[in-house]
């Protein structure tokens with residue numbers, strides 16, 4: 001078996017972050033010198049709230065459709081398995097401020113979306129029955145009302161916890 005590599009996100013202190021937020025999780029550089037930025041787009045507070053599978057699935061379809069119109073270089077936006085937000089990968093160096101603005105604009109698109117959700121058919125989607133457009137819109141509205149902020153990375157402390165001493 002290959003040696004395990006602990007991903008960056010496993011070192012994030014999920015008790016100290018304050019959702020909703022945008023966090024620059026890391027920057028990679030290709031051998032040719034191109035930069036790739038990775039972000040957390042967190043909607044729900046970890047371990048206190050979670051987005052239903054139908055709502056996060058619909059959000060995935062709408063973010064995929066509209067985020068690219070507000071931000072250049074988007075490679076991928078994928079739901080977190082814990083259903084509290086999305087990972088986003090972007091080429092270049094858009095930077096957190098620009099990503100936050102683009103995400104706000106995209107959530108506004110979602111909150112005001114009318115009509116059929118793009119890509120929802122047996123041909124286009126892997127689970128086309130599991131969608132919740134109203135839930136997706138409610139989450140977008142809620143996050144816009146709460147207000148997104150830029151979240152610094154807070155690593156899990158390696159110091160012993162006071163209560164465990």
Ligand SMILES: [Zn+2]
Nearest residue numbers: 057125126127
């Ligand atoms: Zn789908």
